[in-house]
Amino acid sequence: MNDITLTIDNQTLTVPPGTTILQAARQIKKEIPTICYHEHFTAPSLCRMCVVEVEKSRVLVAACSRECENGMVVKTDSPRVQQSRKTILEMLNSAVDLSAAPEIQNYMRTYGANPRAYADGKKRALPLHDDNPFYLRDYSKCILCWRCVQACGEDVQWTFAIYRGGRGFDARIATFFDVAIPQSTCVYCGNCVQACPTGALKSKREFWFENGRDLRELARESRIAKKKR
Amino acid sequence: MNPDILSPILARWKSAARSGLLPAFIDAQAEFGWLTRETIAEVARGLNVPLADAYGVADFYAHLYTTPMGKTKIRVCDDAICFLAGSEKICAALETKLQIRVGETTADGAISLERVPCLGQCDRAPVAMVNESVFENLDAQNISALFDPIEAHNSQATVGAGPILLKNISALNYSTLDSYLAIDGYAALDKALEQLSPAQIIAKIKASGLVGRGGAAFPTGIKWELAAKSIANFAGASVIASTFASLSVNSAKQSPSDMGIASSQKPLLAMTDPLDWRSSPGYVVCNADESETGTFKDRVLIERNPFAVIEALTICAYAIGARYGYIYLRGEYPRACERLQNALNEARARNFLGEKIRGTNFSFEIELRRGAGAYVCGEETALFESLEGKRGEPRAKPPFPTDHGLFGKPTVINNVETLANIPFIVLNGASAYRKFGTEKSPGTRVVCVSGAVEKPGVYEIEMGAPLKKLLFETCGGLRANRKLQTILIGGAAGVFLTPQEIDVALDFQSLNAIGATFGSGAIMVFDDTANLWGVVYRLARFFKDESCGKCFPCQLGTQRQFEVIARMARGQARADDPVRLRELGAVMRDASLCGLGQTAASAIISAFDKKLV
Ligand SMILES: Cc1cc2nc3c(=O)[nH]c(=O)nc-3n(C[C@H](O)[C@H](O)[C@H](O)COP(=O)(O)O)c2cc1C
Ligand code: SF4
Secondary structure, eight states, X not given: OOOEEEEETTEXXXXXXXXXHHHHHHHXXXXXXXXXXXXXXXXXXXXXXXXXXXXXOSSOEETTTOBOOTTOEEESSOHHHHXXXXXXXXXXXXXXXXXXXXXXXXXXXXXXXXXXXXXXXXOOOOOEEOOSSSEEEEGGGOOOOOHHHHHHTTTTTOOOOOEEESOGGGOEEEOGGGOOGGGSSXXXXXXXXXXXXXXXXXXXXXXXXXXXXXXXXXXXXXXXXXXXX | OOHHHHHHHHHHHGGGGGGGHHHHHHHHHHHHSXXXXXXXXXXXXXXXXXXXXXXXXHHHSTTOOSSOOOSXXXXXXXXXXXXXXXXXXXHHHHHHHHTSOTTOBOTTSOEEEEEESOOSOGGGOSOEEETTEEEOSOOGGXXXXXXXXXXXXXXXXXXXXXXXXXXXXXXXXXXXXXXXXXTTTTXXXXXXXXXXXXXXHHHHHHHHTOBOSSSSOOBHHHHHHHHHHHHHHXXXXXXXXXXXXXXXXXXXXXXXXXXXXXXXXXXXXXXXSOSSTTTOSSEEEEEEOOOSTTOOHHHHHHHHOHHHHHXXXXXXXXXHTOOEEEEEEOTTOXXXXXXXXXXXXXXXXXXXXXXXXXXXSOOBEEEEEEOOSOGGGGSHHHHHHHHTTSOOOOOOSSSOTTTSOGGGSOEEEEEHHHHHTHHHHHXXXXXXXXXXXXXXXXXXXEEEEEESBSSOEEEEEETTEXXXXXXXXXXXXXXXXXXEEEEEESGGGSEEEOGGGTTOEESHHHHHHTTOOOTTSEEEEEETTOOHHHHHHHHHHHHHHHOOSOSHHXXXXXXXXXXXXXXXXXXXXXXXXXHHXXXXXXXXXXXXXXXXXXXXXXXXXXXXXXXXX
């Protein structure tokens, strides 16, 4: 198939077929912001941070998954695009604890998102799951990017211990009937923890470390606890 | 849990693999009242689905329950039209009678009471369902009617006679194929099989100017042509060519090369392959998930003439080279389900469906599937996901269904009403069809009128007919001679029109010109007594409840929009609320992944623009 010629932010470029708008923009040093996108996973194109304006398209287009077409005219940073990104960030910040997501906080500054917007809106304040020896699940930090589900399932591990539950604002990541991780099919491969961009999944060691706990002291404590049991 | 109950269910759906998950859940729930952990695990194992996935699917659909529920489920509609007809009083009366609140189950675990979105019976509001029975025109004073099974199913929608789809509707007995044959039923399929090549059929549909009636108004002929081409090109082989080569009925056919297909290509499928979903190179799907607020025309079309969509799907399958099709019917339509199932059986028994249809080498099978309470499953790609046994989460487009649809194969998906037009066009030709309607919007449109008019119901009008005439002549004007306040056209995803705008002609172009759309064909009429804040509140609640939660703009935006509207409806608006609403509306429209989010603010914003609230 022939190469494809398109225009991105007034620059004309030629790319091989199958190139996404995101990849094409990188070639001309235009960084398009992304949240859910991960180089090695199927792009779920759900965070919609990477939306761009494409001439003749009624709605904005997700750059992470849309392939370039001949004659496409793309604007990666138009006022309409910026407005969408700003509102997405404001809504996200009002629903989820982003304190451990520095990249998203950076985007907030870049797009002038108001951290107080929708401040009293419903939050996804969910209990912290501390149910296994290896990692913590703090779903009040979960933005529902699906990366952990992808890592656990078809994109990496083929273990399928977690999936999506609920729907709408109350969608969530869940094991089978919300059972604790040791009761699930989890094999503790750690791929989900690696993939999480917001610190919702965190290795226990890292958590203790950050909280100034002495790991040797912890080990001693747990030995004592075991004996008592 | 009793394995003797579950094993026949699993046996029934085993061959469908994961795709059988939703129907197996529906069947199991019918037996047990809700889905226990053991039931879900057993079904998941039987169909080879990971446990977490199976739970996530059950948790997605509003009518699948993973916590204890009564075997008797009372569902009261509380969307716009039923609300104005007194649904809140119905709920209150039921709460008193059952001694529970909405959302609860009686102490003995027998009866559960739920508030649900529009049930598609708006012409006889207020409405409730008790399990599989529909109760219309409810009266809060006489709530015990709901507990008397004889009361159910007693009324029919008002259906006006129309030129194409509703032409012979009163002469037709929905339950017998002979009755359908007597009004020229299946004449189009016979003509297609005997005299027309697939390419000629597609050419006819294209020439008719028929566009989709499901909302997006995409040209139907072009959709079929795209799917036919991708099926032909699929894996470099040509199923169409093989269909052609083996169809020996008539010599009038064109060669496969009219479709750009080399006839020398080797067929992908031998005609001896089993007639099942796996071996079909592509699919035809009838979208009968009709869940748009205020819409009930697809239900009426199916209930009155279930054979028409079956014939149309069969013609479509022949035209594009598919061997398997699905009808995805809204779960809340039990009567339509019964009649469709009966019609499918009749058609199969008389060889209008199945192997070697009408003595040709063309074989085709249709499977009827039911939804389980999710408006978003009407979105075509969410519908595919649902058929595949997954959560009804829409896919990013492109790729489009004609290339990459159900099970990743080329698929045509059409609305019920779109399909119902097909037999007429095939039988009478494009120019006969174009005699109806306008130059740019040929044909007719089936609309469903509800609310404050004398004769709410389903009417087939010619495209271009004035809205005013529909309201004041066909529907008999406003009840009790009240004054018109506004009209909501196109359903929850539509726009409000002011009394000054009702001179508009009902065709795609005229509606477009005033910023409106036909949408689903819903026309909801509100008189000057209607509490529009109550209506707008329910629109916002509808989208919040029905968002699938996949993409950020809609998952978060529908919730925030609901919060702002709820505040304003209580009279507690804040200074920046109007600006916030516009921002939310803009991000949902511009950045949402599917049409649900893209239109979630449309009606609400129009109500503000037109100063109705
Ligand atoms: C949220 C949502 C719900 C929809 N619901 C329906 C529906 O119930 N019935 C339908 O025919 N189309 C529905 N559609 C439109 C379908 O996606 C699709 O466009 C249609 O089935 C195509 O058929 P047509 O070309 O015959 O109109 C819906 C779209 C969206 C975004
Ligand atoms: S727009 Fe709404 S319904 Fe559609 S994919 Fe996004 S969250 Fe789901």
